[in-house]
Amino acid sequence: MGSPQDVLSDTTKLASSTMLLQVLFRLLTFGLNAFTLRYVSKETIGIVNVRLTLLYTTVVFLAREAFRRACLSHSAQQSWRHTIHLTWLAVPLGIGWAGILGWIWLRVLEVPDREEIPHYGTGVLAFGVSAVLELMAEPFWVLAQAHLFVRLKVIAESLAVILRCSVTVLLVLVWPHWGLLIFSFTQVLYTSLLTLCYVLYFAQFLGSTEAEKKSFPLRSMKDFLPQYSASQDFVDWKQAWLAWSFFKQSFLKQILTEGERYVMTFLSVLSFGDQGVYDIVNNLGSLVARFIFLPIEESFYVYFSKVLERGKTVRNQRKEEISSASEVLESLLKLVSLIGLIIVAFGYAYSQLALDVYGGEMLSSGSGPVLLRCYCVYVLLLAVNGVTECFTFASMSKEDVDRYNYVMLGLSLTFLCLSYYMTLWLGSVGFILANCFNMGLRIGHSLLYISRYYRGSPYRPLTGLLPSPAVIGALCVSAAVTAYSEKFLCCDSGWSYRLAHVLVGFVCLAVTLAALVLSENKLIHFIRSHFLPKSLQKKA
Template sequence: MGSQEVLGQAARLASSGLLLQVLFRLITFVLNAFILRFLSKEIVGIVNVRLTLLYSTTTFLAREAFRRACLSGGAQRDWSQTLNLLWLTVPLGIFWSSCLGWVWLQLLEVPDPDVVPYYGTGVLFFGLSAVVELLGEPFWVLAQAHMFVKLKVLAESMSVILRSVLTALLVLWLPHWGLYIFSLAQLLYTTVLVLCYAIYLIQLLRSPESAKQLTLPVSRVTQLLPSISRSRAFVNWKEAGLAWSFFKQSFLKQILTEGERYVMTFLNVLNFGDQGVYDIVNNLGSLVARLIFQPVEESFYLFFAKVLEREKDASLQKQDDVAVAAAVLESLLKLALLTGLTMTVFGFAYSQLALDIYGGAMLSSGSGTISPCWHCHPRF
């Protein structure tokens, strides 16, 4: 596959992801704004900071390095070994979910059950949802590596919308359920996400067109499962070593991404109510980054991984590919710069209005009005 073709696929993946995410984010924006008017700040803080941190930390420790290592592999590789490596994320997820769940229940401050009921159930369900999502990791990597443009966006958007709808209905009808509401919604989200990938790939393998077009490196559904062969190693040890390297490098990204949640969770610098307000403001302030930068990062990471060879000097690679990669990188940097400048210019003036529309008086009064102004700087 030539660099221009890969660039076209990456651009389509990013643009379609951007457009669909804007559409679905608008729907979830309205649903979340509705939900916030029926919740206490303490419940929002526990769900958005404490439990979400448990979920994101478990998935990060179990899959992030494997995901990047397997996406960095070349076209000439044994996909059965790659899939075996990806299935190792499931036992790792069970291990990390159990360890972190114990920390969340035994070492961290437990909220008042009268204010935030069913905290233990919430920890259990969020840890379980992380393990459920890891069951779809082989399908996700396979889809990403072959640039199935709309599958990822549709699967994630459908999952998010269903989670928001279920949360809104339960908050409206059964508000006394407390964290049961968000636990069930999170489990629904991960289940739907995994099923979307699994059903799509299984149907693709069963269709006669897939055999003719050679879309996937596997031809049967059973080849998606772990397999042991005496003629080869269970995993590609080069990919496994690359995964370990990525694991060490990814810690900085995780700290930068979730650093404030770790501080609030382990140092107790804010009460649960203030944590909830801060996290809502933080999510609203990072909306542009998640809508624009995240699809671009995920799509063009694949582009650079396919066009350029890792650990090989630029002078030894195809100069046409190097020139295309350099031009694309320049355009992406310009996009990031212009987006950051736009957010800096307009963010200060309209942040309080956005908070008032999104969360009402709970966000637009008090300390919540100061935070979004400072969130304009990181976007730049």
């Protein structure tokens, strides 16, 4: 492993590239949803984006999440042969989950009317198969992520998403009556191309001069296949038990992550049409969370895992590494909390306008704007939770992970109960409020862990959660001015008034960003040093 600064440089490069990738993903799906809203019924969108996508994400998450976390944890004695064996276990596990959950989706859950939404069974089969196809790329993904192959992830996922979106638009235009068949075909196409890209990349990379220069541990494609040996165990049992701990945790985390979809799917608290509208608003509200916060969480989990020795206290870590980790954690908390606060401050005044532009009156009337405003608060909590949990999970010992499983169990049960009753009471807004409550509890647990972890040391990374007074003042003024602007300029007036409302928002945002640049010097230096390309760093 290189020095902490080398790892940090590679990690921030990975995070920056992944953010750009997620921007592309979200813009494409953003446009795709806006397009399909005009050609496909909201019931079909509800089935695809809630019911079938939940099947796919559940199979993939339960089959691979635990192995990913265990295999990416830093260990001086890590054997890549054992790691590859462990990652291949995700495939049979995925086949098992796909079979069990596919049967539940077909035989236990409410099946949509065949006349209104045909080919539901084909959709379940296709989304289950696509999950297994993606799991076959897992050994390649883990090796690529561990060695910070930025270009591979960007190219593979970009090509797969662009192809899926292009084919979907084409089929919806030509054969819109195919309905679920279109989305089933493009889902299988997406995961097939994604897996193929990883396989072809490593087929070209292994044995090359670049591989030798990087001292890559594998020499040929055969090394990616399981190899039995009588002289050693098939897997590293310490790593396997860590994966088992993460598996128990991942099952609970999946309930927390996709809880509202499980409630909608299993308890039928919303119709398929209402599920479609909720999912569209949810996707719109989660744009920033997906293309900024998620890449930061995934990339810096790798960073903290490489820099910190799992289970060791601050005193037992190397001074250079713990100092670097503390500075990075503080800067990340400052970065994501400021982005989240900006979203909260401006989200209130621009939610209705955003929904009206995106989906018309179907989204901007009724509970849509209230739902999006509540989601802005949830985005702030998502931002803080992502960073605090990626540090927590990277530094926890196996025993700590096991204990946290009980916490997750309590949170999962609480969330499911809250989601059900609050949805009956408040409709789809209840989902967001239940999410906010549980996310707040998760943040509280992580903050308590981090505080105890750094107790007795000179490091105080949690101060990153406190913005400067100048930024807080600018945010408060901006929220008040834009709310006043919305009342008089938007959204029942003409487009000239709406543009004036947008202009007011731009001015307020510029003032807020100016206050941020002038008062948050440490954060600006962190962004310039690690997130900007070198050519821009020199100019800055």
